[in-house]
Ligand SMILES: CC(=O)[C@@H](O)[C@H](O)COP(=O)(O)O
């Protein structure tokens with residue numbers, strides 16, 4: 001079974017655009033769960049341009065499905081937030097300051113010592129650790145050496161190439177996913193997944209544990225409504 005975790009960053013972006021509390025991120029998270037989402041993902045960034053650190057603490061009080069916090073662990077504030085919140089899963093992402101969104105996975109070989117320390121810090125607090133990587137076999141193996149429980153494959157390049165040649169687009173992901181399975185890592189995927197490209201990814205990598213989807217899903221909800229949209233994404237994962 002592949003779980004759908006809805007990333008609600010974009011709900012916070014909309015809320016922040018007017019400075020009030022509409023839409024309310026806690027209510028949206030609860031609605032996503034009610035409509036069938038099996039997890040809630042947030043990705044707080046140091047500038048708090050969408051999800052705020054306070055949102056994360058409030059969400060933890062109410063989310064009953066898997067709570068996944070993504071972010072850059074080189075920020076001390078992020079590490080403190082995750083340890084305080086105690087989510088089911090933390091996903092370590094090497095976000096560059098000033099980037100519009102995440103744009104690369106970790107070099108798990110070059111950053112082995114730092115990642116090993118961080119993984120240990122979170123795991124000893126009982127938090128599952130996933131490491132965001134590009135679909136490169138050595139990076140998956142490197143995540144295993146760092147002690148990670150899972151990897152999350154960065155799917156933006158897959159999504160970008162999907163319409164030109166979906167077989168070529170998915171090939172490196174299938175190889176990386178097979179390595180994850182061989183070395184005993186759980187497998188997540190995310191970034192720019194959509195109703196267009198999700199089913200094919202799932203068909204090619206049936207042992208995917210989880211996908212986290214935000215941008216496209218929230219855009220689709222404008223047209224189809226949140227409840228319908230979540231059902232549509234769940235059907236792609238059957
Ligand atoms: C790690 C990842 O791919 C997502 O968390 C994505 O970066 C969403 O973050 P933004 O909503 O800030 O674009």
Ligand SMILES: NCC(=O)COP(=O)(O)O
Nearest residue numbers: 007190191192212214215
């Ligand atoms: N980890 C990926 C994620 O949470 C959502 O990414 P996107 O669907 O907003 O591109």
